[in-house]
Amino acid sequence: MSAETIAADHHDVEDHHPTERQYWVVFVALAIITAAEVAWAEIPLTDDGGPLLVLPMMVMMIAKFILVAGAFMHLYFDTKILNGKFFWWIFGSALLLAVIVYFIVFATFEFSIF
């Protein structure tokens, strides 16, 4: 490309990824949440489904989701603000779109997971 565009500068700004320690912490958190999920699903209290089963499960699932996306996929630790934000924007809008659209579908079926 032309001379003026070659600015190989973005390498030094980029990617202050989390430390290995932080990854481990996230991993342990994920492990704990998964265990909690399984436990919650198996205890007698939640046997017949209902909000008592579903709501906490959803919270835990979303937490895991955010942890993986945020930490492992570098959506939060990226110090390069634009970078992380921008990807959140793409991914988040897809996610939001999917959630809304498919929830509406369920609604028209009078569908309930409870």
Next chain:
Amino acid sequence: MADVATPAVDGHVDAHHDEHHEGHHTSLGISNMKLAMWLFLGSEVLLFGALISSYLLSVARFNQERAEGNPLVTGPGTELFDIPFTSASSFILLMSSLTMVLAHQAIHHGDVKNSRIWIGATAALGSLFLAGQVYEFTVFYREGLGFTTNLFGSAFFTLTGFHGVHVTGGILMLTSLLVLSFQGKLNKDRHETVELVGLYWHFVDIVWVLIFTIVYLVV
């Protein structure tokens, strides 16, 4: 299938490109490949959203039909799930996400040897997960749930099968990374290639996080 392979394909290509042209000028200051990967993942969100929704609706209808006593609806339903085993395999996939970031971390710091180890570990854990899926499918089949048995069978095998195909694609990418690495082409400068495969891998993991909770634990 093309979807699956392209990132790896161009991951390599782009890295090559970078080498000869230094930093590409990009308007957002982020690499094209990374942007494209995120866009692709955005599209995948809708794909899996539709699959999970279809699954949920199908299972709801299946359960209702059973409750109604439709004599045409036979074969087992969600009671087949073996939660302890699936918990274990979910956990395996989570582990592989950790090894994946560690691989990126290593290559980012220029540690080629460790990056190979972690990539290999990720691929191995992925394969183990898939072996678990083969196991699970076989058991279900033996227990009387075929792909065509009933609505639940079709929906379940399709959803988890789609995910399995994605995992397979990821493993192929990881293997390609290993090959590149042994050819000496995977070094610090190309850490982004690893990052891209990682993004894909974590995404597949995330999908499993959803499937595990929604399909196995909740519904």
Next chain:
Amino acid sequence: MAIIEEPLALPSGDRPTVSNPLGGLSRPRGATGLKDWLTTVDHKKIGIMYGAAALFFFVIGGIAALGIRTQLAAPDQTLLSGDAYNRVFTMHGTVMVFLAVMPLGAAFANYLLPLQIGARDVAFPRINAFSFWVFLAGGILLNTSWFIGGGANGGWFNYAPNNGVAYSPSTGIDFWNIGLLIAGIGSMTGAVNLITTVLNMRAPGMSWMKMPVFTWMTLVTQFLLLFAIPVLTVAQVLLLLDRGFDANFFNVEQGADPLLWQHLFWIFGHPEVYLMILPAFGIVSETIPVFSRKPIFGYPFMVASGVGIGFMGWGVWAHHMFVSGLGPLSVAAFSAVTMFIAVPTGVKILNWLATMWGGKLLLNTAMLFSIGLVTQFTVGGLSGVMHSVAASDTQQTDTYFIVAHFHYVLFGGALFGFMAGFYFWWPKAFGYKLSEKWGKAHFWTMVAGFNLTFGPMHILGLQGMPRRMQTYSEVQGFGLWNMVATIGSFILGVGSLLILVNAFVSYRAWKRAGRPDVGPDPWDARGIEWMIQSPAPEHNFDVDPVITELDDFWHKKYAEDENGKLVRVATAEELAHPGNGEGVHLPAPSYWPLVLSIGIMIIGYGLIFSLYLCIPGAFIMMTALYGWSLEPADDLDADDHHHGEVEVAHG
């Protein structure tokens, strides 16, 4: 093929002498003729191929349409049997939507995006070529069903469970399903590619709000594709599994709900209709200012309304299901949301009118077609709003009133817009202008034929004529207007052909005249694509243009004097890049996109006829994928001078 990755370094120390031990298998380079077209990765050539393929499919779809119209010209006709009719209208709708209008959008997007944002090419040139080839593979596969599957017969939205083997045992639906699945791969990769291009490869200084409206609309379109295609893909995969592998997704006896298909299809389908119209909106937003000699009125509103349409387009799909039994609550909600889509669309219409207001309108063909869009689309839009009134729609749906609506928006909107685009950018692509005389004839026959064909369908619809009817009886009283529509459709057919005639005639005249140069800027236009030579040189811009304004080129040509009056400060020729590609390094052509598409196509046939065929298909596909991945984007062998950077200052 293209297996050379780097210049072979000879251990013996010599310079590589036998440059090419791989013979015909080596990477294509500097090719000409057919091979060039087959292996090109140049976005302009790919754009042209998209356009040509789309026009070709348009003629196929058009011939089918004439079949429909002939059959319906009078009561109790027997030209087409019930079965044949069903196949013809299904293929007509499918071909027109997926293989004519959508690829026309892709054609303009491909050709123009890099030019409008000042880029050398799209972000991933080979993926771009792949998108085209795989689209073509899908299109060809779908159309071979005319010969070996009898044509698809499920209607273009192919409702379950009629699309299952039990009710549609012939392979027509498989062709529909797999053809569109394959074409969908192309749309998906194309969307990723073009979005990346727009987001990331804009020329220095081109901020969001300096992007041309067409670029914006294409961006929205590609986002719609990116998110809508996977939904269709899922629906089609479920259908594939049902038809080919006995799954139960739409098997009602197992409790499946056929409405699942409708939801999935229309969640895709409604964004789909907007992604057919938005590129056309973008095109006229470029032409109207040029031929009004005024900037676009309310650029921010234009952009925002386009984005708004894109967003709202996701919340209205169930307006195609008003009588499917969703329940009054859902119907009411979707009805209301649908209506309000008229708001952003109305903003666009009124802003175009405001652009023309007080301007100097040159009514040449491009402008006429643009005005055609503004007016004819409004008619279709208003009938759309009538459908959105759900209670009223229970009488309209599945009648010719709907058929009238969507032809007004699709033909009167999208196609008129594309025609405007053809006339406008033709000189940029081919180096000569299309004849105005033929152009006007083209426009007027088309407008007349169009309104004569589809106008009466409003009446027919209100008289209760259901759509997808192979025949009707005397007593229903549909005869008169059907006859009018049929006559209109033949006029429209002739009109549609005139663009081809025009291209041919104009080309001959130009050749006779010794191929005079139209110059970079034949219309005194506004966008930076007019800053380079016509036809656009392979490398686009000699140097990356630096953007300071919206309509940057215009602002380089004209400035305000002290009285605030516009005066010309430079001519286009002065500003134009000379087209000197010395030292510019371009991505090298490649066979792999084509080979990969062929592999996928073979797999497609395998899924229809015999899974064994998938084996060689997969074999070719894998080879292509790995060949591709081992092939660098740039052919360094071919590149002798890529280290020399160009230092051409602005003219």
Next chain:
Amino acid sequence: MFTWGAKFFFGVSAVALAAAIAYALVTGGSPIGAISIGYKGGVGDHTGYGILLAVSAASMLMGVLSVVVRDADADDLALAAGLDTVPPAQPPRTLSYWGPISAFGIGCLIVGLAVSQAFFILGIIVLVVTLIEWTVLAWSDRATGDPDVNAVVRDRVLGPLEVPMLGTVMFGVIVIGLSRVLLAVSKTGSVVVGSVIAIVIFGGAIAMAKLELSRRVISGLLVAGGLAVLGGGIIGAAVGEREIEHYSEHGSDHGEDGEHSE
């Protein structure tokens, strides 16, 4: 134009096609099925038919390739290179072990005909691989006068085929092997075994990464791991699957017969 190599390949392709059709007929397919690739009518034994067809297709591809490449035609090479002459092809430097391998393949084929289909298929696979590898090798050995270049040329032609195929095979072996193990043990056992394998992989990776193990140790570990998977798989397959109880509809309250689910 058509060199011996191309002719050879086209011949193989035709023979394989004929063999496929014959095989289909012998194993109970219908003539139309055999000719129309199963579009209408059966093709008898699917696997064998598919493999023979693939052989035919592959040789066809190779034939076309060698026509395009004009293999080893000195004049054409000279033409392509724009030289008056090219260095004369030299006798191959590499030692080729494809001869014995193809012998092994033929052996398998014969034994397979007599004993079991598995061997027959193995033989065919070996032969196909040999065919492709050997001919490309032979061709590349004569491509230029420079043996190292020739080696590179060979890799570049075969790389796109070898890498994915080998990858798939390796990956398939691992997945199938592991799943056999899981299937062989009890229900709880499968959880335990799965977890243990995971921990071994994970822990092994940590160990390799953190403890500065020597290359040799690492490769030793890897080989051991691979052998374990392979061995486990074979043992698992031999042991067979554990008893898995077939679902029955007894749980539901109407007494119709639930056995006939497909």
Next chain:
Amino acid sequence: MNTSNRRNRWRSGLLLALVAVTAAACAEDKPLNIFEPQGPQADRIHGNTLFILWMATAVFVATFAGAGYIIWKNRVSEEEFNDGEFPEQVHGNPTLEWGWTALPGLILAVVAVVTVPTIFALEEKNDADELDVMVIGQQWWWEYRYDVDGDGFFIDGNGDGVVDELDEGLPLEFSLDPDDVSTAQEMVIPVGQQVDLLITSRDVIHSYWIPRLNGKRDAVPGRIHTWSLEADEAGEYTGWCTEYCGLSHARMRMSVIALPQNDFDAWLANQMLPAAQPDPSDELAIAGKELFGQQCASCHVVDDPDFSYPTILRDSLGDPVLDDTDHEIPTSIFVSPQVAKAAPNLTHFASRSAFGGAIYSQYAELDANDDDLNELGIETYTDLDANYRWNTAQLRRWIANAPSQKDMAPDDRRGMPSFALSDEQLDQLVAYLATLD
């Protein structure tokens, strides 16, 4: 015979009603026209349509007038265009633009406010004691079921001892009540009464549409949709299936005949009777009956003790049973003719005015697609019978080779096969069918 009296009574009633309508709507020649509503539901929709139609027209006129004016006023010649002068370079006017964002928004808000109540109004159910009709679409004709014994449309199909929603969810062949009246092609309803419909399908999606009485509602297999019809006046109202349903979608039509209450009651009473027996002296018909038993009764139900229809699927307790012999059947075809999937119930075939998906009239020279019974200028039913009764030629063509009359796929079990019948046999069958009124 008193049964034939009853039959006579409803038929003359029909005729009277038809004549009345003829007078009311003489100029009509577009039977499906949506602007001529003849029932309260259609009226509501009509109001809604007119409202939006005028709105749209107003916007249309305004936009076109504006566009026309602007173009006319501002157009210039090529020379003028290129004369180097420029119009004022207006870049926009946010106030104006917000204005024309808000204005359509307001207009549409009004439209929405008008529309939403209409949507809900259309879903209102009738009172419990009024008539409900079950409408079942199949390729390519409509079946109507009347719950004459008052025990609902369903039986205990799953054998759990109660008839509840669970049974309604079952595939129709397990749960439809075989004792209900089943008729085809034309639905008969009482005038001035809101009739609620339960619409469903046995195979693919169809859509039920009688434009003069109400909008459409899809017939979706596996779902039962509610919808309603009410005719202000007696008469015949025609309609078409409006969801593409495969091969013969274009020939799947239907009509509704609204009768005064008394006549309706008589009609229903007649429908409840078993099939009429041919007169012993009518040898042709007797032979026809025999032939019918051999050739036709495998698909067509005629409620006559001489024909036996196996009540498979049910054991002595009424539980559905799938035994080894029939468990392959259910995948896509009917199981029990009583809940007819295969073919129209012909018990009272001769009491209908159209057949074959209501594309053929049973009356000679009339067209089933028209509501032309309304236009018939005849005074008595004897007239009708004498002059128009029996479109014999068409019926013969149909029985001999139905697929030649209407696109069908009998090989895929969709439609009626063609038979090799002699002319004599055809005469016999027609004679027999004529007795079934």
